[in-house]
Amino acid sequence: MNEIARLEFCDYISAARDGYEPVSGGQYSSLAVESWRGIFHKEREVIDRDDIMEAHLFRHACKVFDSQKKISPEDFEAILEAGRLSPSSFGFEPWRFLVVQDMQMRQRLLPLVWGAQRILPTASHFVVILARKGDSMRYDSDYIMHMMRDVHRLSEESAKMRREKFEKFQREDFRLLDSERALFDWSCKQCYIALANMMSTASMLGIDSCAVEGFVGDEIESMAPELFGYDSREFGVAVMVAFGYRIEAPKPKTRQKMEDIVEWYPQR
Amino acid sequence: MNEIARLEFCDYISAARDGYEPVSGGQYSSLAVESWRGIFHKEREVIDRDDIMEAHLFRHACKVFDSQKKISPEDFEAILEAGRLSPSSFGFEPWRFLVVQDMQMRQRLLPLVWGAQRILPTASHFVVILARKGDSMRYDSDYIMHMMRDVHRLSEESAKMRREKFEKFQREDFRLLDSERALFDWSCKQCYIALANMMSTASMLGIDSCAVEGFVGDEIESMAPELFGYDSREFGVAVMVAFGYRIEAPKPKTRQKMEDIVEWYPQR
Numbered sequence: 001m002n003e004i005a006r007l008e009f010c011d012y013i014s015a016a017r018d019g020y021e022p023v024s025g026g027q028y029s030s031l032a033v034e035s036w037r038g039i040f041h042k043e044r045e046v047i048d049r050d051d052i053m054e055a056h057l058f059r060h061a062c063k064v065f066d067s068q069k070k071i072s073p074e075d076f077e078a079i080l081e082a083g084r085l086s087p088s089s090f091g092f093e094p095w096r097f098l099v100v101q102d103m104q105m106r107q108r109l110l111p112l113v114w115g116a117q118r119i120l121p122t123a124s125h126f127v128v129i130l131a132r133k134g135d136s137m138r139y140d141s142d143y144i145m146h147m148m149r150d151v152h153r154l155s156e157e158s159a160k161m162r163r164e165k166f167e168k169f170q171r172e173d174f175r176l177l178d179s180e181r182a183l184f185d186w187s188c189k190q191c192y193i194a195l196a197n198m199m200s201t202a203s204m205l206g207i208d209s210c211a212v213e214g215f216v217g218d219e220i221e222s223m224a225p226e227l228f229g230y231d232s233r234e235f236g237v238a239v240m241v242a243f244g245y246r247i248e249a250p251k252p253k254t255r256q257k258m259e260d261i262v263e264w265y266p267q268r
Numbered sequence: 269m270n271e272i273a274r275l276e277f278c279d280y281i282s283a284a285r286d287g288y289e290p291v292s293g294g295q296y297s298s299l300a301v302e303s304w305r306g307i308f309h310k311e312r313e314v315i316d317r318d319d320i321m322e323a324h325l326f327r328h329a330c331k332v333f334d335s336q337k338k339i340s341p342e343d344f345e346a347i348l349e350a351g352r353l354s355p356s357s358f359g360f361e362p363w364r365f366l367v368v369q370d371m372q373m374r375q376r377l378l379p380l381v382w383g384a385q386r387i388l389p390t391a392s393h394f395v396v397i398l399a400r401k402g403d404s405m406r407y408d409s410d411y412i413m414h415m416m417r418d419v420h421r422l423s424e425e426s427a428k429m430r431r432e433k434f435e436k437f438q439r440e441d442f443r444l445l446d447s448e449r450a451l452f453d454w455s456c457k458q459c460y461i462a463l464a465n466m467m468s469t470a471s472m473l474g475i476d477s478c479a480v481e482g483f484v485g486d487e488i489e490s491m492a493p494e495l496f497g498y499d500s501r502e503f504g505v506a507v508m509v510a511f512g513y514r515i516e517a518p519k520p521k522t523r524q525k526m527e528d529i530v531e532w533y534p535q536r
Contacts, residue, residue, distance in 0.1 A: 044326065046474035047319055049346050054312060056353045056465070078317050080530055084523055085324045086464065089481050093524055102533045151522050173484050185453035189507075192457045193479075196354065196464035197324070206314035211461075213357050216441050228533065239457075254419050255352055256361055262348055265370045265496065 052204070059203035060253065062210045064118040065244030071124045075205050079125075079243060082201035088190040090166055092147050094132035095191045096235060098228050099125060108227060115214015116242065123210075124244035129195060130230065131187035131238035134180050139167040143234075184236055191238040202243055212240035320472070327471035328521065330478045332386040333512030339392045343473050347393075347511060350469035356458040358434055360415050362400035363459045364503060366496050367393060376495060383482015384510065391478075392512035397463060398498065399455035399506035402448050407435040411502075452504055459506040470511055480508040 071079075083097055100106055106120045113120065120126060136143035144166070148159040170176040176183045199209040215237075225232040339347075351365055368374055374388045381388060388394060404411035412434070416427040438444040444451045467477040483505075493500040 044322060044474065045319070047315055047323065047472040049343065049473060051313070051315055052469055052472050053346060053349060055315065056350050056469070058312065059353075059355070061355060061359075075317065078321060080526065081321060082324050082468075084526060084529060085327075085521070087327070087329060087467070087479055091329075091522065093529065095529060097530045099530065099532045105533055147524075151524055153522065169482070174481070175485060182449060182453070185450070185457070189453070189457050189460045192460040193464040196461040197468055199355070200350075200465055200468055201320055201324070204315040204320050205317060206312065211355055213442070214437070217443060228531070230531075253353070254359065254421065256415075256419055258348065258352060261352060261361065261363060262365045262367060263496070263498075264367045265373050 055200065055204040057253065058206070059199060059209065060250040062119075062208035062242070062244070062246050062250070064247055065122040065124060065208065065242070066247040067122040067244075069124065069245040071207055071243055071245075075202075075207060076125055076243070078205065079198050079201050079207070082197040083194040086190075086194040086197045088193065089186070090162075090169075091152060092132075092137070092144065093151075093190075094137055094187040095194050095238070096130040096132075096230070097194075098128040098130065098230075100128060101125065105227060108223075112219045112223065113212060113215040113240065115212045116210075116240065119210055119212065119242045122244065122247075123242035125242070127198075127241050127243070128224070128228070129191050129238045129241065130235040131184060131191045133187065133234060133236050134183045135231075135233040136235075137183060137187050138177070139163055139170050188238040195239055195241055198241060198243075207243055208246045209244075210242045212242065215240070323468065323472040325521065326474070327467060327477065328518040330387075330476035330510070330512070330514050330518070332515060333390040333392060333476065333510065334515040335390040335512075337392065337513040339475055339511055339513075343470075343475060344393055344511070346473065347466050347469050347475070350465040351462040354458075354462040354465045356461065357454070358430075358437075359420060360400075360405070360412065361419075361458075362405055362455040363462050363506070364398040364400075364498070365462075366396040366398065366498075368396060369393065373495060376491075380487045380491065381480060381483040381508065383480045384478075384508065387478055387480065387510045390512065390515075391510035393510070395466075395509050395511070396492070396496070397459050397506045397509065398503040399452060399459045401455065401502060401504050402451045403499075403501040404503075405451055405455050406445070407431055407438050456506040463507055463509055466509060466511075475511055476514045477512075478510045480510065483508070 080097060080099075083095070084093075086093075088094060100109070103121075106126060110117065110120050116126075132143065135141065138144070140163075144163070145159070148154045148162055152159075152162075154162060170183070174182075174186065176186050195211060199211065202209045217237075220237050221232065224230075224237055225235075348365060348367075351363070352361075354361075356362060368377070371389075374394060378385065378388050384394075400411065403409065406412070408431070412431070413427070416422045416430055420427075420430075422430060438451070442450075442454065444454050463479060467479065470477045485505075488505050489500065492498075492505055493503075
């Protein structure tokens with residue numbers, strides 16, 4: 001990137017971070033919109049394909065980390081930012097990231113997280129990803145209204161139409177209102193997008209990671225809300241993820257062959 | 269990367285693609301393992317942090333594509349490869365990617381996919397991601413046994429232990445055997461990891477994408493198995509994703525602020 005593009009990019013990041021402040025009535029100034037468009041349309045240098053693939057190959061489920069090596073604040077901020085910028089269904093961002101750096105808290109998690117016995121004591125950063133539950137993710141919840149009004153900055157009329165579409169999606173298209181669990185699992189799916197983006201961003205930065213599903217769901221659900229101080233009607237634990245630096249050589253990667261998992265229409 | 273590293277990397281990619289052929293009895297030659305380790309341990313150049321963040325900001329839900337611009341075979345292969353190399357729970361890769369380039373097939377999908385009305389006719393590549401259902405994802409299925417034996421190359425004894433752990437995980441830890449839907453939704457979560465890695469890889473390559481959940485689940489389920497020729501007892505549609513090049517300026521990105529979605533323990 002040249003220097004001017006980089007300056008624009010910094011503005012852009014801070015705008016994304018702060019949220020565009022609308023000038024009035026939920027509308028953006030045309031200058032702001034033009035400025036976004038200019039940045040979105042500018043030619044950018046793409047990242048070398050081999051470097052991307054190397055990062056994907058570098059990533060493996062790192063089961064123990066070098067407890068002496070800490071991720072820099074700048075790199076970890078980028079990992080969180082990759083999670084924050086992730087796409088989600090209807091743009092409702094049904095996630096929260098708990099960064100557990102308190103070693104006593106990690107100790108309390110240990111008996112319930114069999115998949116992280118060597119990870120919890122050694123990871124540079126350990127994140128519990130919460131997903132929103134029915135109380136805050138139903139189409140008629142306060143949270144959804146807040147997202148449409150305050151984050152998406154929709155007008156009252158647009159918000160009303162959007163909510164109707166979202167109700168139909170939840171009720172009919174995906175039958176998410178059939179059970180509490182169906183709605184929660186759908187929230188979790190969105191969280192797995194953020195999970196993946198955080199892990200791949202880490203691997204591009206040369207940082208190792210491990211997604212952790214190895215925990216006893218019921219026990220975590222009965223302990224985590226009090227430990228972390230969140231409302232169990234609003235959130236549940238979706239998945240966990242650790243970041244740090246490898247200390248052991250990984251096992252050879254195993255995958256199904258491309259032709260076993262991809263079908264082309266028409267056939268090639 | 270220097271030239272020698274690149275050569276090693278090519279070997280590595282082709283080894284990953286072909287699967288390591290074990291010399292006998294499910295064991296890898298020590299040379300093969302050493303070679304993997306060497307590659308995993310070699311210093312690699314990381315990707316510039318700003319370039320990664322730019323790619324995440326570049327990505328948006330692209331609702332219409334330039335129908336004249338096609339993704340190169342090399343770039344699309346890299347996108348699929350990012351999906352293939354994605355992590356999944358227990359490494360069971362519960363996905364299949366259907367690349368729908370047949371425009372008549374896209375036409376048939378159109379009435380059922382309200383979220384892709386302008387996408388289906390214009391996307392360079394359109395992918396339906398299938399997730400495995402109970403028939404092939406229960407701990408005691410033929411597929412799981414195949415993955416452990418033929419892909420993970422576990423010994424009979426290791427496979428037996430692994431299967432017991434996986435049964436406990438499915439039955440108790442995550443209660444995935446409580447309903448067909450719970451198991452399918454969990455498969456879908458893994459597919460969302462692959463989805464995210466395909467989209468972020470695309471954005472790094474300057475390629476636009478859009479994840480598509482906007483379809484009528486029941487109608488898709490009753491039509492897709494016959495259209496694409498897959499077994500509806502083994503697979504269901506998890507999500508869809510389009511790739512191509514933008515033709516319209518995106519709307520400004522909206523996101524919650526970092527402090528609204530991240531909690532640090534101890535507090536910062």
